[in-house]
Amino acid sequence: MKTRTLDPALIEPERYELQAEIEADLDVDRRGFFGAMGGGLVVLSLLSEAGAQEPARAKGGRRGGGGAAPREIGAWIHIGEDGNVTAFTGKMEEGQNIRTSLSQGVAEELRVPVARVKLVMADTALSPFDMGTFGSRTTPAMLPQMRSAAAAARLALIDLAAEKWKVERASLVATDGHIKRNDTGETIGYGELTHGQKLLKTIGPEASTTPADKWEVLGHPTPKVNGRAYVTGGHQYASDIKREGMRYGKVIHPPGPGAKLLSADEAAANAIPGVTIVRDGDFLALVAPGSHLVRQAVEALKPKWSPSNGSSDQTLFNDLHPEESKAVGETQSTKEGWKSLVARYTVAYIAHAPMEPRAAVAEWQDGKLTVWTGTSRPFGVKGELTQALGIPDANVRVIVPDTGGGYGGKHTGEAAVEAAKLARAVKAPVKVIWTREDEFAHAYLRPAGVIEASAAVHPNGTISRWSFDNYNSGGSGIDSPYRVESPRQAFHQTKSPLRQGSYRALASTANHFARESFMDELAHVAGLDPLEFRLKNIREPRLRAVLTAAADKFGWGKRPSRDGITGSGLACGTEKGGFVGTAAEVEIDAKTGRVHVRRLVVAFECGAITNPDGVKNQAEGGVIMGLGGALFEAIKFKDGAVANARFSKYRVPRFSDVPPIEIVLLDRKDLPSAGAGEAPIIGVAPAIGNAIFNATGRRLRAIPMVPEGLKV
Template sequence: MKGPEINNSSRRSFLKSTGHLIIGFSLYPFVSCETKGTPLAPYNGTPLRQHIDNKLIDSWIRLDAEGYLTVLSGKQELGQGIKTALIQIAAEELDIEPARCRIINADTGQTVNEGFTAGSNSVEGSGKAIRNAAAEARLYLFKLAAQKWNTSQESLSVANGIIKSKKGDEISYWKLLEGKFIEEKISGEAVPKNPSQHKYVGQPLKRDDIRKMVSGESHFVHDLRMPGMVHARILFPPSYQDKLSSIDLSQVESMPGVLKVIQNGSFLAVVAEREYQAVQAREKLKSLAVWNKTPIETLPKQLFDTIKKTSGKPEEVKLSPGIAEVIANTAISHSAEYFKPYTMHASMGPSCAVALWEENLLTVWTATQGVYPVRATLADLFSREEESIRCIGVPGSGCYGQNGSDDVSGEAALIAKEMPGVHVRLQWMREDENKWEPYGTAMGFQLSAGMDADGKILAWDTNVWSDSHSTRPNGRAASFVSARHLEKPFPFQKGGFSAGSYRNGIPEYTIAAKQLHLYTFSGPLRTSSLRGLGAYGNTFALESFLDELIHKSGNDPIDFRLGNLEDPRAKAVLEKLAEKTNWKSRQKTETNGFGIAYSRYKNSTSYFAVLAEVEIDKAAKSYRLKKLTGVIDSGLIINPDGLRNQTEGGMIQSASWSMLEEVQFDREEITSTDWTSYPILRTMETPEVEVHLIDRPDTPPMGAGEAAMGPVSAAIANAIFDATGSRIRDLPLKAEKVDWKKV
């Protein structure tokens, strides 16, 4: 089904013809929300139009007749605060107060295709594009004003969007444009501001999304309420390979409020007038369904041994011929193995989406991290032209990777096709979220290294075993898990992205001989992107192993790292950590332990060093994570509160993964179905967290959202060893794994 054509001359007519692009700066077109506060009304200051070229200024920046600046970004707000940071960047370059700025993000009807919001790349990528477009817009506006007043651009100044000349002339950006858009291309002539002139960048601008969450206002995709909206639930098979054998749908169809029951192969869904009616109908479906079951072959305790045996020929990521002999002949050598289990996003709110199927347009309100990739995947699922599908990004419950948001978007669309002209809201149940989201994969690590007598690392050899870290929607319908359950299923082929598997696997330390082999395996559980990808597991193994080398050589953990690093910024975060924690004069007792870890995320972005302090209880054979102190260098700081919050959040999430989290399963199914069977760090267990920032305004800003994940895990393991003398090499770091006889 082909949608309306879009080109430069008809993009306004496209928006008129679709009929469903009436959205302003509200997140919710056609929405009245029944949460706290007044229902959100669309902001209509900027006429909407499809972007056609990411080289155009107005694909990133728009100045509307109402006196606002509109920022456009293809990146999704995931709770990381990018909406605020991107507004600060644009406001800075155009000298407009942030209060006069709005942002539209992640909408295939309006914003540029920026792929996925992933890899801590939003400020680096989208921020750079917006900065350049805003600087170009300022240059263009100064040229217009100079022509208007027959003066030089150098004689002009601007404050809050008002251009002034030395002769006393003044005009606003908006009046100067007379309601027109800036349809000029970004030439590259404009030079962004010098950081010394920054007024808004670097300031702790408050985030409106946090205010909404704290006050209980409408914010999430779960809050969407559309006119005449109906509610849906789906019933997944008990496990991955199970197929529906039989079911009597009539008993469900006759239930109160049920509007439709859908069966398509093993895909089962119910639609009802009210949400609880849909939940009740789903429970009835569950009691009636008979499944042909296929057992899960590999159990958790067998996993590491199995993946080592079943992995094929390794990928030679980095080679150093003769490295084994070099290590064998060093003064101090060491080898060890480490393991990371499957972990889940465990989003607090189960995945949710709203879909509307019409003859010429399918609209999906989605919490995906990639509206354009999801649109392409929906096009494959329904054999529709991409231009006849619009995906509108709405914040969901935080995931930092691929949770169920993509899947639920596809499923909402499948159901909406059966209910044309009606807004269908689909939300997963808690057990759906826990059992069917794509997990962070299990990984195994085998490390060997050799040092000289002075503690200089001479050689380092790494073997990594990993399943895929990316099965995101990529234009193939099988990326949606339920597409595999249809009567005519879409065959699934696991994605690659091997670089995600060995991310941070090669030490940044100055070592003459380094080697890494990557073994790819296909594990028993569904996997995809989870915060940091392989960097979390690789850094846990690398920095834990480094700590073992440090203790074996009798060196100080910070001094040793400083002695094996050359990058002055790497050294600076460690030196500041030592200063802020009084490392040299720390109080060591029989009941506490300290652990250090460091990493530069992806060996190319933010620098992060951390100290973990644990306190042990010998009698109870337990430990408590008492405090985490981190130092981060992310280059130019856009919003110090945002950077600090991202780092604190990453530290706490990593602590939860590291101490508690692992997906449990048996032959039949996933058994981690709720907060009891998959515990996460609770408020009372959360350690004190302290973060120190290093601002480098003379360097570009770098992504920081994933920088803390790996170092925190290793720091905790190293602190446990410091306190107990017992080394835990497989995650999670449960107290029961400590050899308490050594304490």
Template sequence: MIEFPKNSRRKFLRNIGFISIGFPLLSYNFGDEDSLLDQNGSFESNLNRNLRFANPVNAWLNVLEDGRVLVYSGKVELGQGIRTAVRQVAAEELELELEQVEVHLAETGVTPDEGYTAGSSSIPNSAMSVRYAAATARQKLLELASTKLNTPEEDLILINGQVKSKNSNLSLNFSEILDGTQLEMEVSKLVPLKAKSDYRYVGKSIPRMDIEKMVHGEEVYIQDLRFPGMLHARVLRPAGYQSKLINLDESGLSSEVSGIVKTVVNGRFVGVITEREYQAVKAESYLNRHSKWTPNPAFPEQKALFSHIKSIAEKPKNIKNQGDVSIEYAENQTFKATFTKPYLKHGAIGPACGIAMYDRKVLHIWSHSQGIYPMRRAIAAMLKMDEDKLHVIAVPGAGCFGHSTADDAAADAAILAMAHPGKHIRVQWSRHDENTWDPYGTAMIMELEASMNANGKIYSWKADVWSDSHSIRPDKDPATLLDTRYFEQAIPLTGRGYLGGAHRNADPYYSIPNMQVNAHYFDGPLRVSSLRSLASYTTIFSIESFMDELAEKAGKDPLAFRLAHLEDERAIAVINKIKLMCERENLKDGEGMGYSFSRYKNTSAYSACAAKVWVDKSAGTIKLKKMWAAVDVGEIINLDGIINQIEGGMLQAASWTLKEQVTFAGNEITSTDWNRYPVFRFSDIPELEVAMIDRPTEPAEGGGEVSMPPTGAAIANAVYNACGKRVYNLPITAEKILG
């Protein structure tokens, strides 16, 4: 069972011997998911130039008297292994064994507010901040020990929680150095880091300690969490986004379903609390049969979705103008192509879950939200409570990356816990509700036009992108939570969220003298928010498919064509690496190889991907046989962890490319289960091979999203090379191969 501390973090720190190092960074408005992640910056006084994205972290590191180190990170564990990476950098800088470092993740009032765990920012933000905090702690410990031992600092070393003299038997442990005092400092100047040549942990494959617990079925995920006397609940969802409750007859509920504790009704919000979980399931079913709702307005026809998107889009906004795309030369040839991606769901293996308990003073919430502080602000605003009266603890969920329904499940539990104080209330979503009410990744269109000269070099490039928002995550606006829109005093959602994600990677990373990018924003028919890699999956699928077409028109090898348009040596290196990895592949009849490249956000990590497929030309069926990736994330912190992320991203993107699509008809979402929303099964998983290019002198970048954008295009290019059919509209299905 997970317990929460009875004391605040500040009280906790006052009661122990420690060195506390905290450094405030740039002021941060925790709003749209990646609105600041795309801005480069640096710390005050030039602190930590290695961090590419200078997001405020206010990292805290406590050196305890027994030599152990307690690290606080505001990031959430999503399977990316951030706890292990943070432990590695802290142990490295303080010369500790890994077992001497404990990492506490994401708890309001205890850990720093690091906003959302998003945008592949955990390593460059949280881990790098801990690295500098640990380095500052090491420097201060040596300085204090030098004074106490009357020994020059250069003659002292740190070993396993002690400072020792190199030339004598003199030593002090942390308790003796602190001598009952407490030191608080800020990192305000560049501190020396440990020499990379002396690393024991960084760059190595350090296994995650939580994997064993998962294998043994221990309480790792919030879906597994249980508390003594905990009650269970379900929330009755409206018939559709805009449906209104006409009538609810709960008069026979208690006689048909045992264990009813309480029913909570507020406008269109209907929740029921029971003693056991299955009672809650039966109660929800009863209320569903005995309620009447106004019908939801009809969605546009699915086959006309993309023409509908164009009809409702705003006037285009120019994103990039480089050179002059209007200049035409007679010798240049012009080519055009249009690509589309449907709505995609997050597809969490475990449907959302939220647990809350109101002790009549503080509302305690357990959630798998990716931003516990922003969610706390939203729930506090929803309940009209002071933020400091809400205590949120992050607990991993069974998937996924992006803004899922986790925040909404937490809001459900919070509402019901306030209505029934003194008991833990667990709200478990159903698969039907998860698939229906998920904030999907938006449908998108990308139109490309390029001209090439007689030498096969791209002269001009024009891109137009149609996209809805890519983040409407909870924060100060309570309407970002579903429940607030259904209260008697409803709060409508008025903001558009983070629109910048709509054109991420829409401008190719290639050397093209004339380039223009325009974004066409629209407010679409389905609920949307952040999905892993935001627009990059669609924009790179489009760009890299088009690059293959242009290479063919120019009579060039696809990889050579890309290399001819690149100047960045690191970009060239990953392409050369993927070429080397695949050069011995022999293709049989019906098989094809495809390649692609991207630099995530055009500022972060590099990846080149390759895919090998077999296509049954008579049936149109596709078998993905193998995928490769060559990746450069700068300095590697945990080799095993980053490879796991790359492989996971490739598989998720492959599933999107070949399987996934949210469907709707009339006024209903129809892809409500795994049969109607197919995803990759174990039998679909191909062989994977990942090569990492380690660059210890470069900044460490995140890898959670780097492999997803190029994967789709590599598969599409492989399919074309296998059967001669270019598919522009995702997903790539047998019907489209034969059509």
């Protein structure tokens, strides 16, 4: 049995997050940084891996922009002859609000208003190579790169002004898009300074940036860039792109694994005006001038499939890891007062269900392919297209418009490949929007899992013999933050019956659900307060700080005692450099069995805060997404096929499910900024589960915990 390794075939997107190789394909010689943008100043920010060697190599290209340039570029910034600032990154926007936070970073270092910064994101023809937007890497890795480039650009502009005015650099200051002389107050705009120039500057990752305690743009609430386009319906997502002569396509997906196409009434579908059938073996697709006709053609086609083969949700957890005969949940006492406990937790498959399903528009021109699609891996999808279409890398361009949600669920390019194949077949641009059913049934899911935990606890709160095994759901967040003698934890691969992959915070939600529930069980067995028990065993001061902050805000000391109806629970943890403490209050409706989460308090610390309201928004969002997985979200399946592929059959959090959420942000200006999109989700399920136990004495060890309510 392997431990803590990931088989790419089983957990595909984690491969990208943990094992991807770094490559770069931005070719300056070929394209030229000034070609598309015109003259001005360009600053290239090198990736840290390349930073040590590259500046020397790049020197030849400093003036004129035609020399050999480094390939390992993380980001680049252009300051035009008109003073406009354009920053380029391979990262994409899907609601995590990085278009705004990265723009803030550039604005901060360049001393320009945020509105002056234009960010070009996730366009494989314009952006530097990027592995993808995942793992909360934008804030700790891309933001510093862009800030470095912007800071270097500011210094270069000061140099230009110093040369022009023949004054010392120290007598100049950059402010509001201008360089200003301290002695005379005279100013000159960035555009004027770069006018008629083609300056190329290369910097390593060590370029110095403005410290957090001096921030004037970062660290302050900044409204969403392009917000107005969203509230007026003007923003174009991939699914909104329209091209001249565009048609609409749909690939008929097999209902489940192993299903073979037995028959399809192609004549009936063909009889509908404008419909084209694209068929290659089991690949069956329809293209028509409108979605309405596509749907009519699908109905006329009446495809018949052989039965799919695979297992069902009824046997899922036993399939992943059979329950062994050892006494689960039973406590054994030793004469020294130690009590031991064994517990088994389960985690269902859940779907990301982003509001914008997978969508792509593909257009061929002279053998070259352009695809607009919503994906977190534009360069990865470019590779998928190159392979699937059998065309050279240089002939593919992927453009990712700001996307309608992802949460780790859009690492792949299914719709892009389908649209490209159909566009080539019908010799016209084709749009493919996956139906909601497709998105539920054929996208990948958050892995299901079984977690077995065992430990012994002493009445004084000491933990020993910690053992923690995760089967299938993943290794993220598996290491315990608690002081334990001889801990043992392992992630075990198993064969997943359904297609699975990345999800917000990966397996950290599963591992925290199990560990934080188990800690609550241990506290109960030892007769200790759950807060006191955790604080006694937490080693990391940052974790202690968020747990304490959450408990204080919640009023943990004044919580009501168990009455069968209301209860309070706590959880804490760390993920992707963020620390979170969560407190929940639940109320159980004895008649209906419905569990109402009445209140959630979340204390969150992710280093120096880049955009306070943005971080708060992300934390709230993570918590609400966590609510669904904690209480009722679960994929049902039979014969290997998803059986509840609709919002009417798959319950996601709605307004009446969402309680008041109080977010307490701890701003650590002395620490590097970490991402905020992932960590806040991890404490939700265990805090609620612990609150339900506190109210009723019922320990729920499966998420979702109450898909049918709680029978009390």
